[in-house]
Structures are given as C-alpha cells and as structure tokens.
Amino acid sequence: xxxxxxxxxxxxxxxxxxxxxxxxxxxxxxxxxxxxxxxxxxxxxxxxxxxxxxxxxxxxxxxxxxxxxxxxxxxxxxxxxxxxxxxxxxxxxxxxxxxxxxxxxxxxxxxxxxxxxxxxxxxxxxxxxxxxxxxxxxxxxxxxxxxxxxxxxxxxxxxxxxxxxxxxxxxxxxxxxxxxxxxxxxxxxxxxxxxxxxxxxxxxxxxxxxxxxxxxxxxxxxxxxxxxxxxxxxxxxxxxxxxxxxxxxxxxxxxxxxxxxxxxxxxxxxxxxxxxxxxxxxxxxxxxxxxxxxxxxxxxxxxxxxxxxxxxxxxxxxxxxxxxxxxxxxxxxxxxxxxxxxxxxxxxxxxxxxxxxxxxxxxxx
Numbered sequence: 001x002x003x004x005x006x007x008x009x010x011x012x013x014x015x016x017x018x019x020x021x022x023x024x025x026x027x028x029x030x031x032x033x034x035x036x037x038x039x040x041x042x043x044x045x046x047x048x049x050x051x052x053x054x055x056x057x058x059x060x061x062x063x064x065x066x067x068x069x070x071x072x073x074x075x076x077x078x079x080x081x082x083x084x085x086x087x088x089x090x091x092x093x094x095x096x097x098x099x100x101x102x103x104x105x106x107x108x109x110x111x112x113x114x115x116x117x118x119x120x121x122x123x124x125x126x127x128x129x130x131x132x133x134x135x136x137x138x139x140x141x142x143x144x145x146x147x148x149x150x151x152x153x154x155x156x157x158x159x160x161x162x163x164x165x166x167x168x169x170x171x172x173x174x175x176x177x178x179x180x181x182x183x184x185x186x187x188x189x190x191x192x193x194x195x196x197x198x199x200x201x202x203x204x205x206x207x208x209x210x211x212x213x214x215x216x217x218x219x220x221x222x223x224x225x226x227x228x229x230x231x232x233x234x235x236x237x238x239x240x241x242x243x244x245x246x247x248x249x250x251x252x253x254x255x256x257x258x259x260x261x262x263x264x265x266x267x268x269x270x271x272x273x274x275x276x277x278x279x280x281x282x283x284x285x286x287x288x289x290x291x292x293x294x295x296x297x298x299x300x301x302x303x304x305x306x307x308x309x310x311x312x313x314x315x316x317x318x319x320x321x322x323x324x325x326x327x328x329x330x331x332x333x334x335x336x337x338x339x340x341x342x343x344x345x346x347x348x349x350x351x352x353x354x355x356x357x358x359x360x361x362x363x364x365x
Contacts, residue, residue, distance in 0.1 A: 010079045017077045024077065024087070026052065027095050030069050041089075045073060056089040062208060063093060064106035070099040093204075100200045104207050108234060111209070116216045117237045123221045125241055128254040129189035131158040133182040133220075135175060138163045142196040142246035149247050154254035160185060166195040171205040176214050183219050190253065191220050193235065194246035197228040206233035215239055225249035324355035 004012065028045035035041050035058060043065075045052045054075060065071065072095040075087035094103040111117065136143050138161060150157065162178040165171040175193070182191045193215075195206070205211065206226045215222055216238040224236045225243035236242035243249035316322065324330070330353040331338040338344065344363050352359040 007081065010081055013079045017079070021077050023074055023090070025072060025074050026087075027070065027072050028052070030065060030071055031067050033065055033067050045071070053086040054089045055086050060090055061092060062210070063103045064110065065092065065094075065103065066106065069102060070095045097200055100204065104200070104234070107207065107209055108237075111212060111234065111238075116212065121216075123240045125221050125223060125253070126189040128154055128157060131160070131187045132190045132192050132253070133160045133162065133185055133188045135162050135164055135178045135182070135191065135193045136195060136246075137166045140166065140196055142194045146192075146194055146246045146250045149250035150254060153250065153256045155257070157254060158187075160188070167198070167202055167205060172208050172211055175205065176211055179214050179218060188220055191218060191222045192249060192253065193222070193224045193226070193239075194249055195226055196246065203227055203233055206235040208234075211235055212238045223249055223253060321355065324353070327355075329354050 026045060028047050031044045031046055031051075033041075033043040039058055041054075041056050041058050041061060043054050045054055054073060056075075071092050073087070073089050074091045075089040077085070077087050079085050094100040115121070134143075134146070136146070143161075147159070150159070160182075162181065164174040164178050166175070179191065179193075182188055193206075195203075197203075203226055206224075212234040215224065215235050221241075222239040223241045223243065224233075224239035225246045225248060226233045226236055228245060232242070241252065243252050332351045332353075333343065333348055335351075338350065344350075346363055346365065348363040350361050350363065352361055
C-alpha cells in the first residue's frame with residue numbers, strides 16, 4: 001500500500017468521483033439555505049435518513065427557494081481541500097407540484113412588489129396590427145389554431161414566425177433570444193407568444209424570472225397566451241395583454257371581417273336612408289321657399305304696377321295740352337318765357353300760346 005499525502009488523497013478521490021459521478025441528479029428537501037456575499041449559495045439537502053451539503057454560485061439559481069421545499073439538484077460531488085466533502089450544484093429546480101407552486105408564488109410576490117405587473121404600464125396594442133412577430137413551436141396545435149383563426153377572422157396581416165422550444169431545458173434561452181431578435185425587426189407592431197396547456201412543470205419556462213423580465217422590458221407591445229383558461233403564467237402577467245388560450249389570442253388581436261362587413265352594410269343602409277330623408281326635407285324646404293318667393297315677387301310686382309299707374313296719372317295731368325286745356329296760357333317775349341311783369345315794358349310785343357291757337361299782343365299797361 002502506497003503512502004499518500006492529504007492533498008494527493010483528495011486529488012485521487014476527486015478523480016475517482018469524476019469518473020464515477022460526472023453529474024448526479026438528487027431529489028430532497030432544502031434546509032439551512034444561505035446566500036453569502038450575494039454570490040455564494042450554501043444549503044443542505046435531506047431525506048428521512050440522510051443529509052448532503054451543497055455549494056455553488058447564485059447565478060445557477062433561476063427560481064425562488066426556501067427551507068422545506070422539495071427540489072431536484074444537478075450537482076457534481078467534490079472533496080474540498082479545506083471544507084471536506086460537498087456537492088457543487090449547477091442547477092436547482094422545485095420538484096413536485098406543491099414545491100413548484102410555492103416557488104412560483106414567492107417569485108410572483110417578488111416581481112409584483114417590483115411593479116412588473118402594474119396595470120398602469122400596459123400599452124394598447126395596434127388593432128388590427130399590420131405586422132406581428134409570432135414566437136411558438138410550429139409543431140404545436142397552438143400554432144395551427146392561432147394561424148387558422150387569424151386567417152379566417154382577418155387574413156390581411158403579415159406574420160413573422162420564430163420557431164422555438166416551448167418546454168425543456170433549452171426553451172428559455174430560445175424564447176429570450178427570439179424576443180430580442182423581434183425587437184429589431186422592421187414594422188413589427190406586436191410580439192405574440194403562445195403555447196398550449198400542460199402541467200405546472202410543463203409550463204415552467206413561462207414562469208421563469210429572466211424571461212418574465214425580458215417580456216416586461218420589451219420595446220414592442222406584447223401579447224402572451226399560455227395554456228388553458230385556468231393557467232396564468234408570470235410571462236402573461238408581465239405582457240401588455242394576455243389571452244386565455246392561443247385561439248383567444250388571435251381573436252383579441254384582429255376583428256372578425258364578417259362582423260365588419262355586416263356593420264358596414266348596416267351603416268350603408270342607414271346612411272342611404274338618412275341621405276334620402278335629408279334630400280326630401282331639403283326639396284320640401286326649397287319648394288316652400290320658392291312658393292314664398294313667388295308670392296313676394298307677385299306682391300312686389302303688383303305694388304310697382306299700382307305705383308306706376310299712379311305716377312302715369314300724375315304725369316298725364318302735367319302734360320302741356322292738359323294744362324292749357326284748363327285755361328292756362330304760355331307767354332313769351334322774344335322767344336323767352338315771361339314769368340314776372342317786371343320783365344315787361346309798354347308796347348312790348350308778346351306771343352301767347354293758348355290751348356287752341358296763338359296770339360300776338362302788345363303790352364298797354
């Protein structure tokens with residue numbers, strides 16, 4: 001038997017652990033969960049009979065954890081030179097519906113306190129939008145239902161589809177990358193994320209803290225529909241609008257063209273009736289105004305005719321022959337009218353015009 005130093009033994013043991021247990025997945029109950037320097041995480045994992053020590057980086061924690069929660073931990077066993085045997089964890093996730101629900105409630109309360117779900121932050125979606133970016137699995141029934149309803153209801157909409165995993169270890173990063181990619185697409189008015197129903201564990205990616213924060217920070221308005229009506233994921237709460245199902249998302253996104261056509265037809269009929277009624281009213285008003293104008297013209301014409309007749313009588317009365325006929329005469333001296341006796345002298349010869357005939361007279365006195 002060869003003698004080994006302590007360090008040599010630890011190194012040899014770690015080599016053996018690496019070859020025998022590269023990574024292990026262990027399920028147990030968390031206890032003595034601690035975070036130090038906001039960087040390192042320490043906790044124990046136990047069952048009815050045993051306890052294991054775990055150590056790792058806070059960056060490997062993607063969900064809220066507390067003592068007493070049942071979790072699945074993926075870790076690598078190591079013998080530390082100074083602190084003895086422990087397991088370096090690389091991922092940790094709640095195990096079982098009760099623990100998943102508890103972790104989800106803790107995360108929801110945390111994000112709610114930060115204001116990620118505030119109603120006042122929600123933006124209105126373009127209705128209907130001209131162009132959307134759809135993030136989903138193109139192999140899913142949700143995708144088929146969404147596209148079918150979208151086409152039947154409206155049709156006149158451009159859809160850029162990004163095919164992603166919606167479940168599993170790689171789903172989160174694919175969806176986040178798709179969201180970031182959509183931000184820079186030209187003309188995108190709404191980002192839509194959909195998937196069908198499933199268990200709480202199946203939908204866990206849409207309760208991920210990092211994905212929820214990316215949706216909250218999206219520059220483009222978002223519509224998220226995950227699962228069935230009873231499912232409400234954190235990703236939906238962070239979106240500008242949520243829908244109960246992927247089919248309902250399509251219904252909220254665009255109107256029904258048949259309803260629009262029916263409304264347009266009703267409005268056309270109503271407009272035609274209003275135009276007809278207004279036209280008849282205007283024609284009646286024009287007729288009444290014409291009738292009133294005719295009466296006013298007739299009255300004015302009669303007045304003018306009567307006035308002309310009166311003036312004609314006056315003009316006729318002032319005719320020269322009519323005046324002379326009444327016994328008046330016109331006296332002229334050297335062709336000029338005589339209006340004043342002062343203009344006359346004795347022996348002046350005057351011409352006198354009578355109604356009938358003319359006289360030549362001499363002034364005696």
